[in-house]
Amino acid sequence: MDTTLRDGEQTSGVSFSASEKLTIAQLLLTEVKVDRIEIASARVSEGEFDAVKKITKWAKANNLLHKVEVLTFVDGTVSVDWMIKAGAKVANLLTKGSLNHLTHQLKKKPEQHFAEIAEVIKLAKKKGIESNVYLEDWSNGMRHSKEYVFQYLDFIVKQPVKRVMLPDTLGILTPSEVFDFVSEIVQRYPKIHFDFHGHNDYDLGTANVLEAMKAGAHGLHLTVNGMGERAGNAPLASAIAVMHDFMPDIKSSVVEKSLYGVSKLVETFSGVRIPSNKPVVGENVFTQTAGIHADGDKKNKLYFSDLMPERFGRQRKYALGKTSGKANIENNLAQLGIQLDDEDLKKVTQRIIELGDKKEVVTPADLPYILSDVLDSNSIQDKVRVENYVLTHSKNLRPSVTLHLNIDGETFEENAQGDGQYDAFMNALKKIYKQKKRELPQLTDYAVRIPPGGKSDALCETIITWSQNNKEFKTRGLDSDQTVSAIKATQKMLNIIVSGQ
Numbered sequence: 001m002d003t004t005l006r007d008g009e010q011t012s013g014v015s016f017s018a019s020e021k022l023t024i025a026q027l028l029l030t031e032v033k034v035d036r037i038e039i040a041s042a043r044v045s046e047g048e049f050d051a052v053k054k055i056t057k058w059a060k061a062n063n064l065l066h067k068v069e070v071l072t073f074v075d076g077t078v079s080v081d082w083m084i085k086a087g088a089k090v091a092n093l094l095t096k097g098s099l100n101h102l103t104h105q106l107k108k109k110p111e112q113h114f115a116e117i118a119e120v121i122k123l124a125k126k127k128g129i130e131s132n133v134y135l136e137d138w139s140n141g142m143r144h145s146k147e148y149v150f151q152y153l154d155f156i157v158k159q160p161v162k163r164v165m166l167p168d169t170l171g172i173l174t175p176s177e178v179f180d181f182v183s184e185i186v187q188r189y190p191k192i193h194f195d196f197h198g199h200n201d202y203d204l205g206t207a208n209v210l211e212a213m214k215a216g217a218h219g220l221h222l223t224v225n226g227m228g229e230r231a232g233n234a235p236l237a238s239a240i241a242v243m244h245d246f247m248p249d250i251k252s253s254v255v256e257k258s259l260y261g262v263s264k265l266v267e268t269f270s271g272v273r274i275p276s277n278k279p280v281v282g283e284n285v286f287t288q289t290a291g292i293h294a295d296g297d298k299k300n301k302l303y304f305s306d307l308m309p310e311r312f313g314r315q316r317k318y319a320l321g322k323t324s325g326k327a328n329i330e331n332n333l334a335q336l337g338i339q340l341d342d343e344d345l346k347k348v349t350q351r352i353i354e355l356g357d358k359k360e361v362v363t364p365a366d367l368p369y370i371l372s373d374v375l376d377s378n379s380i381q382d383k384v385r386v387e388n389y390v391l392t393h394s395k396n397l398r399p400s401v402t403l404h405l406n407i408d409g410e411t412f413e414e415n416a417q418g419d420g421q422y423d424a425f426m427n428a429l430k431k432i433y434k435q436k437k438r439e440l441p442q443l444t445d446y447a448v449r450i451p452p453g454g455k456s457d458a459l460c461e462t463i464i465t466w467s468q469n470n471k472e473f474k475t476r477g478l479d480s481d482q483t484v485s486a487i488k489a490t491q492k493m494l495n496i497i498v499s500g501q
């Protein structure tokens with residue numbers, strides 16, 4: 001069960017709009033193909049109500065309503081009424097899984113809590129709503145009030161609930177505790193379907209999910225990019241890779257190739273950037289940096305593992321920098337269709353190491369420039385040059401540009417407006433390329449940074465990701481002015497596509 005839209009949205013500072021929630025829900029159910037999604041907590045807000053309504057309407061029309069779940073509370077008729085109005089059919093009732101929570105938050109005795117739970121479940125059933133139950137703080141319950149947990153389970157086993165959800169609410173369990181606690185429970189109540197819900201406070205989320213599976217849990221709660229309250233939940237992509245590779249007897253419907261796309265979508269909608277080293281979905285997790293690794297891969301795929309990038313629709317890359325050796329560089333040159341003799345390869349390698357030592361970021365798109373510089377060749381030159389431009393920026397008027405672009409010695413002029421200065425620049429460029437009947441790549445990412453702690457006069461680096469013919473490449477521009485650095489990165493792109501045409 002994916003709970004990106006409920007627990008994932010509990011990431012501090014994150015709020016999805018109703019249409020963003022609908023888009024993510026559609027992707028999760030139809031392309032990623034998770035079994036179920038939890039999309040909201042009941043009662044939260046008008047916006048949340050609208051989102052649930054949108055999703056249930058779409059799910060009903062596509063016969064998927066039984067896969068859409070909402071977290072509800074032990075509050076008499078309130079949550080159930082909310083669910084009915086929002087068109088949802090599956091309630092995940094939040095109940096207390098530790099005596100500590102029950103005593104100090106709800107200030108109730110077990111018998112009273114059980115009676116109220118039974119009443120809500122009965123009411124829900126009468127209204128055609130199916131119930132599952134969360135045992136909130138179950139992990140502390142198992143550590144400190146096991147008797148209460150079993151008293152609860154003895155009660156719930158007699159109720160018409162479909163699944164019992166065991167949350168490690170504060171992410172405090174060790175993998176061996178997860179294994180012991182889940183095993184004990186699954187063996188004691190063989191007829192109940194148990195889900196494990198792991199948080200990542202000690203970075204043990206995925207390890208704990210693996211132990212829960214080994215112990216016989218029947219379902220897992222995961223979130224895209226590991227989003228969720230505090231340190232988040234066990235991440236979907238990592239848990240699925242672990243499940244497919246280490247638990248071959250468990251069958252999952254999840255499509256591995258769709259995990260990167262949903263990760264990017266959630267990254268965009270949430271505004272929470274994924275760390276580049278985030279397993280499976282991070283920018284650099286399939287990039288070999290060390291020269292020795294690239295050499296081993298070339299000789300006999302020595303640094304390959306089962307976790308191959310192609311499974312997730314991604315590609316292995318070889319980074320350029322001070323730890324690159326010849327094999328890394330050769331690999332990148334091969335991508336550009338360039339082969340060098342040993343001596344030239346040594347020179348280029350040496351230059352890249354020097355640049356790396358100066359903390360320069362070297363991208364594969366920089367290689368043609370390094371080559372022409374190091375080998376003193378005239379073969380790769382700026383065939384396209386941004387000759388002149390005037391950019392305007394003023395209050396209450398759209399930014400505009402006049403651009404002179406030189407292509408193969410011929411100068412083209414265009415004017416355009418845009419939402420920002422760079423957008424205006426790109427619009428003028430598009431006009432020129434349209435006139436020349438040439439295609440421009442699509443801009444898929446735009447990252448600007450200054451050195452950490454830098455001041456406003458610091459150099460600004462813009463790295464733009466472009467996509468053309470299903471291939472991605474990055475170009476980089478450096479300048480004290482942000483727009484100029486983006487224009488420099490764009491000029492590099494124009495020369496790369498010209499050399500590839």
Ligand SMILES: CC(=O)SCCNC(=O)CCNC(=O)[C@H](O)C(C)(C)COP(=O)(O)OP(=O)(O)OC[C@H]1O[C@@H](n2cnc3c(N)ncnc32)[C@H](O)[C@@H]1OP(=O)(O)O
Nearest residue numbers: 007041043044071073074075094095096105106136167169
């Ligand atoms: C496992 C999890 O991650 S739990 C996440 C649950 N989801 C959320 O909390 C969603 C966001 N929450 C909210 O929007 C609000 O907290 C609401 C709408 C649920 C309640 O809002 P408020 O009425 O303002 O109450 P507030 O947030 O201050 O406190 C929670 C109240 O719920 C009670 N409560 C706690 N757990 C439960 C429960 N399982 N069922 C019913 N009530 C509960 C508390 O005792 C407290 O009641 P009190 O004020 O009578 O002492």
